[in-house]
Amino acid sequence: MPPSLPFIRLVHRNLRKYRFKIGLSITIAILVLSLISQYIAPYPREGLGYVPVGEENRRLLHPSPQHLFGTDTLGRDLFSRVIMASRSAIIQAFSVVFLSLIIGLIVGVLAAYFKGLVELVLNYLTELFMAIPSIVIALFFRLTLEAGFHVVIISLVTTWWAWYARITYVYAKGVVELDYVVLAKLSGLSSAKIIMRHVVGVIIQPILVQAISDLGSALLEASGINFMGLGLPPGYPDWGVILYEGISEMGIMAFTRTPWLVFYPGLFILLTTLGFTLLADPLREDLDPRLRRRWKLWF
Amino acid sequence: MVLAVRAGGISIGYIDEEEEYIVWAVRGVDLAIEEGDAFCLVGESGSGKTTFASAIAGILPPHAVTRGKLYIFDRLAIDESTWNFNGLRGRVVSYIPQNPGTSLSPFLTVEDHFYYVLRDTLRYDREKSRKAAMEALLKVGLDRGVLEDYPHELSGGMQQRVLIAIALASNAKIIVADEPTSAIDANLRASVLQLLGRLNREYRVTLLLVTHDLASTSIVCNRLAVMLAGKIVETGRTISVLRNPQHPYTKMLLDCVPLLGVKKPLKPLPGEPIQVVEDKAICPFRERCPRAIDKCVEEPPLKPVGDEENHYVKCWRLTGVESG
Amino acid sequence: MPVSLNYIFKRIILSILVVIGVIVFSYILLLYTPGDPAVKWAGNPRGPEARKAIEMARRELGLDQPIHVQIAQFIYHVFTGNLGLSIAYKVPVSQVITSGFTATLELLVFAYLLAVPLGLWLGIYSALRRGSRFDSFIQSLSVVLASMPTFWLGAIIALISYSTTGFLPYGRVSYKLAASTGFNPITGFYLLDALIQGNYAVFLDALLRIIPPALAISVYPIGVVARVSRTLVAEALLEDYVRTAVAWGVRRNTIIKHFVLKSIIPPVIQISGLAFVYSIVDAMVVESLVFGREGLGSILLDSLHKADFRVTIALAIYLTIFYILVNTIVDIIQASIDPRVKI
Numbered sequence: 001m002p003p004s005l006p007f008i009r010l011v012h013r014n015l016r017k018y019r020f021k022i023g024l025s026i027t028i029a030i031l032v033l034s035l036i037s038q039y040i041a042p043y044p045r046e047g048l049g050y051v052p053v054g055e056e057n058r059r060l061l062h063p064s065p066q067h068l069f070g071t072d073t074l075g076r077d078l079f080s081r082v083i084m085a086s087r088s089a090i091i092q093a094f095s096v097v098f099l100s101l102i103i104g105l106i107v108g109v110l111a112a113y114f115k116g117l118v119e120l121v122l123n124y125l126t127e128l129f130m131a132i133p134s135i136v137i138a139l140f141f142r143l144t145l146e147a148g149f150h151v152v153i154i155s156l157v158t159t160w161w162a163w164y165a166r167i168t169y170v171y172a173k174g175v176v177e178l179d180y181v182v183l184a185k186l187s188g189l190s191s192a193k194i195i196m197r198h199v200v201g202v203i204i205q206p207i208l209v210q211a212i213s214d215l216g217s218a219l220l221e222a223s224g225i226n227f228m229g230l231g232l233p234p235g236y237p238d239w240g241v242i243l244y245e246g247i248s249e250m251g252i253m254a255f256t257r258t259p260w261l262v263f264y265p266g267l268f269i270l271l272t273t274l275g276f277t278l279l280a281d282p283l284r285e286d287l288d289p290r291l292r293r294r295w296k297l298w299f
Numbered sequence: 300m301v302l303a304v305r306a307g308g309i310s311i312g313y314i315d316e317e318e319e320y321i322v323w324a325v326r327g328v329d330l331a332i333e334e335g336d337a338f339c340l341v342g343e344s345g346s347g348k349t350t351f352a353s354a355i356a357g358i359l360p361p362h363a364v365t366r367g368k369l370y371i372f373d374r375l376a377i378d379e380s381t382w383n384f385n386g387l388r389g390r391v392v393s394y395i396p397q398n399p400g401t402s403l404s405p406f407l408t409v410e411d412h413f414y415y416v417l418r419d420t421l422r423y424d425r426e427k428s429r430k431a432a433m434e435a436l437l438k439v440g441l442d443r444g445v446l447e448d449y450p451h452e453l454s455g456g457m458q459q460r461v462l463i464a465i466a467l468a469s470n471a472k473i474i475v476a477d478e479p480t481s482a483i484d485a486n487l488r489a490s491v492l493q494l495l496g497r498l499n500r501e502y503r504v505t506l507l508l509v510t511h512d513l514a515s516t517s518i519v520c521n522r523l524a525v526m527l528a529g530k531i532v533e534t535g536r537t538i539s540v541l542r543n544p545q546h547p548y549t550k551m552l553l554d555c556v557p558l559l560g561v562k563k564p565l566k567p568l569p570g571e572p573i574q575v576v577e578d579k580a581i582c583p584f585r586e587r588c589p590r591a592i593d594k595c596v597e598e599p600p601l602k603p604v605g606d607e608e609n610h611y612v613k614c615w616r617l618t619g620v621e622s623g
Numbered sequence: 624m625p626v627s628l629n630y631i632f633k634r635i636i637l638s639i640l641v642v643i644g645v646i647v648f649s650y651i652l653l654l655y656t657p658g659d660p661a662v663k664w665a666g667n668p669r670g671p672e673a674r675k676a677i678e679m680a681r682r683e684l685g686l687d688q689p690i691h692v693q694i695a696q697f698i699y700h701v702f703t704g705n706l707g708l709s710i711a712y713k714v715p716v717s718q719v720i721t722s723g724f725t726a727t728l729e730l731l732v733f734a735y736l737l738a739v740p741l742g743l744w745l746g747i748y749s750a751l752r753r754g755s756r757f758d759s760f761i762q763s764l765s766v767v768l769a770s771m772p773t774f775w776l777g778a779i780i781a782l783i784s785y786s787t788t789g790f791l792p793y794g795r796v797s798y799k800l801a802a803s804t805g806f807n808p809i810t811g812f813y814l815l816d817a818l819i820q821g822n823y824a825v826f827l828d829a830l831l832r833i834i835p836p837a838l839a840i841s842v843y844p845i846g847v848v849a850r851v852s853r854t855l856v857a858e859a860l861l862e863d864y865v866r867t868a869v870a871w872g873v874r875r876n877t878i879i880k881h882f883v884l885k886s887i888i889p890p891v892i893q894i895s896g897l898a899f900v901y902s903i904v905d906a907m908v909v910e911s912l913v914f915g916r917e918g919l920g921s922i923l924l925d926s927l928h929k930a931d932f933r934v935t936i937a938l939a940i941y942l943t944i945f946y947i948l949v950n951t952i953v954d955i956i957q958a959s960i961d962p963r964v965k966i
């Protein structure tokens with residue numbers, strides 16, 4: 001695929017940057033964790049949300065060698081729950097960003113490439129969906145559908161794609177006017193070919209970088225929806241859900257008496273988001289000449 | 300005679316983003332501008348005129364690097380790599396920038412521009428600065444109505460004249476004008492140049508006029524320097540250089556512009572402008588010179604021309620070295 | 624790039640269309656999801672009154688009329704704020720929503736009054752000292768803070784407050800204190816009400832309770848504004864007009880204050896507006912679940928738990944309207960302070 005090549009070069013160029021290395025390490029660590037957590041979790045069944053039977057005295061234990069992060073209100077091992085929730089985080093962040101990116105790219109490029117009515121309608125749709133808070137969509141789904149991944153993912157994608165459509169449109173608009181695209185059109189190349197090779201191929205890099213840094217925001221927003229209890233069902237291994245159970249079932253005093261219930265899942269959200277941000281920031285600086293220029297207070 | 304500007308072997312370069320190489324825009328220039336001179340700096344695009352002018356105005360960007368020395372009224376402003384323009388900017392040297400469209404803040408009215416400049420240089424209050432502004436605007440042929448305008452409400456020519464007026468308002472002793480007429484109509488161009496010339500004659504303001512328009516030099520300037528690839532290849536009294544150009548490059552420049560009172564066929568300037576990355580001592584014009592000789596791989600010295608006062612040229616051909 | 628007046632006009636038209644779109648969508652949701660729309664609108668009533676309530680809901684919605692009439696009627700009800708009685712609170716829906724908005728807005732505005740100036744200051748200060756230790760510290764801090772879930776940060780702040788001072792910032796005000804001092808909220812903005820009534824005890828109490836959640840909420844806008852203003856200052860320092868002003872002898876402080884800052888204010892306002900609408904959701908999550916404050920968040924959760932369909936739908940619609948309103952207002956403000964746009 002042609003667009004990936006310059007992107008790989010871009011990544012390669014930034015490999016030696018200190019921030020990029022940290023971001024990459026964190027991201028890889030979380031990815032690996034999401035794959036192997038169910039094998040390394042000390043209590044994998046509890047990690048999935050099953051409540052241990054006949055062990056009532058295990059509720060709300062402080063962190064200890066047996067239970068590294070302590071246990072939750074139902075006596076489940078928090079460490080197992082938290083590390084197994086990395087999978088849910090990865091699934092939500094990546095699918096939200098990936099789906100939004102695909103839809104946004106298609107809509108944005110089409111709007112820029114085909115002028116007239118197509119442009120008008122697609123831009124109207126973009127503005128329409130940009131103007132709806134994702135929590136509203138989540139509410140609608142919550143009213144009609146069962147809890148689950150689809151609620152979180154669809155409600156985020158419904159508003160997120162519009163942002164990608166917008167930035168794609170802005171970039172693509174600049175490109176489709178360029179001579180070589182006009183020449184390609186005149187030379188009778190098919191629209192699909194021109195769009196893929198000469199439009200998408202050119203604008204994809206900054207949009208991909210934006211997508212990487214958005215992985216973090218997607219995770220934060222998804223966690224917020226799950227924390228509100230609008231997304232995944234109770235007991236599901238997800239950091240937002242675990243936090244919700246930690247705070248709501250214990251009431252406000254949860255984090256004064258049992259801080260570990262709140263601390264660890266939040267810490268993992270923080271680390272994962274940080275990883276994505278650190279990964280994307282150096283790439284963004286590399287691509288944006290305005291951020292690259294050396295400036296200082298020189299007078 | 301007091302020297303307004305004295306450059307001693309000054310070189311100015313720009314460091315690239317990765318800090319890997321330096322583009323030398325000005326390379327080892329020796330130059331003296333006397334107080335009261337109207338000094339023209341001509342040369343093709345990219346020859347380093349703006350760079351040299353901004354060094355005198357004290358506004359080299361942070362990624363510029365310097366060598367050599369620059370004195371302004373005997374104040375050492377650039378000493379190798381250290382710069383000190385405190386007290387010089389605005390009060391001793393003022394500046395007319397090259398791009399009128401971007402050189403005024405879009406968020407301030409013309410009056411505000413005057414006010415902040417005059418308050419900070421001459422401690423004027425609103426009232427006084429308004430009066431000074433009106434006077435200065437009158438000089439450049441604008442009426443006081445523009446004071447309330449924002450830059451985007453003015454035409455390019457008006458913006459340029461506002462820039463000139465602001466530069467004049469603080470009564471600096473040296474005015475560095477970087478192509479001040481590039482955005483103005485031909486009819487106004489002459490009057491702006493005349494205005495600069497008059498300031499120079501009547502108020503003894505030292506003028507450094509950067510231009511690539513040789514015709515304007517003859518109106519205003521008494522001295523002239525021709526710059527090529529960061530070096531001064533010929534300098535002297537304007538009349539002397541225009542009447543009796545020595546350097547092949549100067550000759551070619553003169554061949555391609557019409558000059559008042561001189562009848563001659565016009566010829567296009569051959570070759571591409573030169574950009575210098577490494578600082579090799581060769582004659583920069585060698586590649587394009589119709590009369591190049593083997594010796595030209597070395598840099599020629601700046602030699603006086605005949606018995607003309609202050610007329611110097613940098614060419615092996617004129618130093619007695621013939622064919623080779 | 625300055626926003627043009629033409630753009631704002633188009634924006635307003637579009638906004639109205641968007642709002643109508645959301646209303647229609649809500650109504651279709653009501654009609655075509657499983658279950659009788661009248662039953663849903665009446666809030667799944669039980670008991671002897673159920674039949675009557677469902678009948679009333681049916682009449683309210685005009686379910687016997689053609690669909691376009693129903694929709695037109697529904698849109699009319701939304702714009703006149705007439706969506707009937709809340710099932711859970713037994714007061715008009717509009718009243719529930721209004722009280723939620725005032726509570727959440729008080730928190731948000733408080734947070735933003737704190738965040739935007741602070742972020743601006745941090746951004747400018749670190750831009751002017753680029754590469755200094757302060758700059759790199761602020762840079763790293765803003766990356767870390769931007770990666771924190773707001774509700775988690777809120778919980779940590781509450782924990783710190785509790786463990787250091789023994790004060791748990793729960794709710795909007797101590798009801799005992801409010802009752803004993805005869806506090807009577809009029810506008811719904813408690814801080815304002817307490818000040819107007821000269822009730823300083825309540826004011827102080829409300830202030831102490833609003834600061835922790837506001838701090839948590841303000842972290843995001845502080846980071847955004849600091850980052851953006853740092854880049855903007857950097858760009859402005861490279862502008863030709865700054866260079867020229869330097870050459871004219873304008874002093875550094877004047878340049879920063881009058882040449883640089885004036886140019887970054889409009890984009891900072893725009894970015895703050897974007898952050899503000901994003902923070903609404905943040906505030907809803909934090910205020911309700913972490914700090915136990917009444918507001919849009921608690922109304923949302925209540926309406927869901929009690930199947931108060933009207934309130935849920937009204938909340939969704941008015942939230943969208945508010946969202947769009949903020950965006951449009953920000954655009955207008957931005958246009959009105961940019962001299963390049965003629966009003």
Ligand SMILES: Nc1ncnc2c1ncn2[C@@H]1O[C@H](COP(=O)(O)OP(=O)(O)OP(=O)(O)O)[C@@H](O)[C@H]1O
Nearest residue numbers: 313322324343344345346347348349350351360574
């Ligand atoms: N800010 C800058 N950063 C990096 N390089 C620069 C900068 N300004 C100028 N240069 C380089 O320095 C050289 C000389 O440029 P300069 O602007 O001094 O030319 P000039 O004679 O004023 O040309 P013109 O007639 O087009 O204005 C050019 O090669 C240019 O690429």
Ligand SMILES: [Mg+2]
Nearest residue numbers: 348349350397
């Ligand atoms: Mg120039």
